[in-house]
Amino acid sequence: MGINVTNKEAERILIVGGGFGGVSAAKELKDLPVEVGVIDRRNYHLFQPLLYQVATAALNPSDIASPIRRIFRHQKNVGVFLGEVDQVDLSGQCIRIDGESVPFDYLVLAAGATHSYFGNDQWAKYAPGLKTIDDATEIRRRFLLAFEAAEVETDPEARSACLTFIVVGAGPTGCELAGAMAEIAHNIIPADFRHIDTTTARVILIEGGPRVLGAMSEKCSKAAHEQLESLGVEIMLNTSVTEIQEDGVRCGETFVAAQNVLWAAGVKASPLGESLGVELDRSGRVIVNPDLSIPEHPNVFVIGDQAAAKCAKTGKPIPGVAQGAMQGGAFVGKIIRKEFEAKQRSESSPKRNAFTYFDKGNLATIGRNKAVADAFGVKLKGLPAWIIWAAVHILFLVNFRSKVAVAISWCWTYLFSDRGARLITGKSKIAIKRPPKFE
Ligand SMILES: Cc1cc2nc3c(=O)[nH]c(=O)nc-3n(C[C@H](O)[C@H](O)[C@H](O)COP(=O)(O)OP(=O)(O)OC[C@H]3O[C@@H](n4cnc5c(N)ncnc54)[C@H](O)[C@@H]3O)c2cc1C
Structure with missing residues (x-):
């Protein structure tokens, strides 16, 4: 897979993951004269909070998933790429997608989390x-x-x-x-x-x-x-x-x-964080600086479920929820924007703030x-x-x-009281042990 450089002078910001964090970071960079590459192994953004409704036949998959390409159709500085990032090379300032190197000026990792069976x-x-x-x-x-x-x-x-x-x-x-x-x-x-x-x-x-x-x-x-x-x-x-x-x-x-x-x-963070060679917590999340960058690499950020971050105001860990990822994405997007604009004015980079999380509360539905x-x-x-x-x-x-x-x-x-998506898809062979009854 190749990512074309259309403007070799433009700064290149790569965002790995088109989930809540990645989409929010890319949106924050709207109208900047930079190249933003959003790379995801799936071609769609998934609204995970409603996944259980697909699993229980209330909604169809397409109700909660949207092509990432469509989300950015009006944001001309964004290129969307389908591919799996398997490594980050910090010394070379590039990522590898299916073995091919792609350089970056800024990198935002927002690759989320996966299940953990606690070693089983x-x-x-x-x-x-x-x-x-x-x-x-x-x-x-x-x-x-x-x-x-x-x-x-x-x-x-x-x-x-x-x-x-x-x-x-x-x-x-x-x-x-x-x-x-x-x-x-x-x-x-x-x-x-x-x-x-x-x-x-x-x-x-x-x-x-x-x-x-x-x-x-x-x-x-x-x-x-x-x-x-x-x-x-x-x-x-x-x-x-x-x-x-x-x-x-x-x-x-x-x-x-x-x-x-x-x-x-249980969940554990995307294994992509391991290739950074920095400290991870017990769930494999990257322990980030207060500005969500990683130690010694201020141009590399980790956000959302992949990051172990703390709120600068409360000192509490940022929970692995959509709001945490979206706020983290917007926060790093603003940092990149300010630093780019300062560079354009030939000024030194403004001082970065520490990330504070605004907790909007918790909701759960039972039925x-x-x-x-x-x-x-x-x-x-x-x-x-x-x-x-x-x-x-x-x-x-x-x-x-x-x-x-x-x-x-x-x-x-x-x-x-009806669930419209009660469809059995895929293999569905069962052993019939009695003749069907019709009434
Ligand atoms: C079933 C379920 C229910 C939930 N319910 C709620 C809820 O009610 N409220 C709430 O706030 N939060 C909820 N969450 C949590 C919330 O969805 C996550 O906190 C949020 O999605 C994290 O956003 P993210 O951007 O960090 O990661 P994600 O949204 O998971 O996005 C990560 C993206 O990275 C891509 N990716 C991963 N690895 C690679 C790779 N190597 N190369 C390329 N692309 C890659 C993935 O395909 C994915 O698109 C729920 C999660 C689940 C699973």
Whole structure:
């Protein structure tokens, strides 16, 4: 893959990752006479907070993903490149994309994070995590297929295992997945099956810590716990998973048979940070300076989920959330802009500020009319929190088409308790053990 230099005099700013951080950094450079290269291994920007809705058949993949090229169609100084960056060469001031070197004047790494199975990567096969569109459609496939398998299963034990769903990890993703799965099984699809009673499906949420949504206030955590239980989710707290197999999950002495296990318990930063040769934290995140640059290389920044950064005002670590990545992207974009403008005026570079994070609060949804919100000291639950959650997510979707598509899908689901994207894609062979019943 080659990145053409159209203007050899122009400064070249390379941004790795077209997620929340990368897009926000590139937008901040609008109208500057520089070359901005946004490089991503996927051709689309993904709105990860709504991925669980694709996994649970409420939304289609295209509702929450938008081509990066389209996002920058009016920003003429941006070139978008599809490719995987495999190395950063700091001494040569270049990155390598599929073995080819591309030089930079400034580099912004915003390559995000991936799942961590805490050293048990063999669990990935049985317990997929949720990070990409492929993960979401695979989870949707497994979830919907489980009901099809149960419908034609004659052995009660095997049928019960088909209808048992385990979610490991009770952070926002785990709670949202568990709530949506319970809602579908217990409220949305019971009338669609003839042999099975889908209201008997078990959704079990396993959490190693003492409460669900541990990063939110105790009040919100308690409200979320109650709302999950009201949907029929079984919650196991202070419980560590010790083994995940094809047929279930072991937690110490206890074994729970389940055909479907989902992993929402841990993340680690993109391995790209390792090639910088600077200090990383335990999750593989790059420990950055207060201005989000890396030690001894003021022209190289790391932002978003890939960075271990602290807020200069509070001293607290910046959380791995979309707001942290967007604010980090805008912050480094401004630094680059100011330094470029100073250079154009033949002035020395202005002093850089330290990054401060503006915490806009936390939201999590559990199901229809069920959510919690924790913002600016106000704690809400139920319908008011659900309305705020829905409005904020629609507001932050990257394009107008997605906003309209998501709003319409949600109105439909809300009014008719229907999930329009209940499609089993990919391989879906199941063993039919009894003749179909038609009424
Ligand atoms: C299921 C789920 C639910 C979430 N829910 C919420 C929520 O409700 N609220 C919230 O605020 N946050 C939520 N988050 C977290 C939020 O999505 C992340 O904090 C945010 O996406 C981080 O932005 P980023 O730019 O650092 O990385 P990302 O948005 O992950 O973008 C990284 C980009 O880099 C690309 N990339 C990676 N490696 C390479 C490479 N080597 N070469 C080229 N390109 C590469 C990827 O393809 C990707 O496009 C959720 C995350 C997940 C997974």
